[in-house]
């Protein structure tokens with residue numbers, strides 16, 4: 205098996221959705237810098253992301269929407285009609301200088317990744333994972349939907365058993381809309397119950413075989429481990445996927461401001477380690493993650509897990525200084541020492557509540573009925 209590849213771009217450094225937006229923080233630059241400081245990212249494993257051409261984006265997005273997005277970037281403004289029709293220039297999807305180039309770069313990275321893993325392999329594109337983008341409009345900080353484009357590219361390669369696993373704190377409504385009733389894609393999503401976008405209920409099968417597991421508020425590592433081993437793992441083992449796309453959003457950790465889940469980054473790394481041997485092709489994407497320290501630490505640990513690299517108990521000064529240099533407009537402006545001195549969180553374990561046990565039982569019963 206070839207060495208894993210890391211797809212990044214300098215476009216993520218210095219571009220921002222605006223000072224008051226949750227995506228004002230650097231995320232891909234932090235994970236890139238941390239991995240380099242730890243000696244984990246030799247030049248041979250790093251690939252600069254290409255920018256997807258507009259034609260490539262129309263594999264799912266409407267040409268009118270792509271044109272509107274390019275026009276909004278060029279003119280640095282949107283008309284009321286564009287705002288109403290395509291949801292550009294809104295609070296969640298504002299006009300900013302790289303509003304086409306940046307998401308087109310994330311999409312270009314995910315599309316390149318599908319070429320790189322065509323014959324097998326592992327690629328990590330932490331700038332990808334924008335799972336709320338819709339065919340004709342922006343949503344939930346996502347302008348384009350790179351997971352959808354990557355999955356479509358994998359299907360175009362002739363694959364017929366592709367798994368999409370999404371452990372972001374929010375339901376992957378854009379991906380669900382794109383593949384409603386598509387038998388070649390098995391979509392599995394864990395997400396916080398009763399949180400925006402309010403889709404992905406337990407009984408929502410996305411027109412076929414999709415597995416949606418809403419996690420009760422406060423779900424910790426123990427609850428997630430139960431979901432991983434009793435729902436996600438057996439479903440993937442039954443499928444024998446030819447490719448897995450993992451959306452590894454970092455917003456389900458306790459310190460994230462946009463969810464009320466209580467995972468530690470150990471939960472995400474366990475998911476990566478568990479999924480890795482289950483398919484010859486693996487594409488790992490980023491996603492949500494709105495605390496600058498936790499997202500950088502979590503995604504750096506994902507790369508370590510993909511490469512079997514030992515995670516040090518304490519960060520060397522070069523790596524620590526990258527975290528110490530970050531600032532945040534929200535509280536805490538200065539994080540607890542553990543978020544600067546370590547990469548690995550203290551595990552957050554506890555009793556698994558009845559709500560989650562019952563949801564898992566329902567999904568297991570459905571799986572065994574199918575087997």
Ligand SMILES: [Zn+2]
Nearest residue numbers: 372373374492
């Ligand atoms: Zn999210």
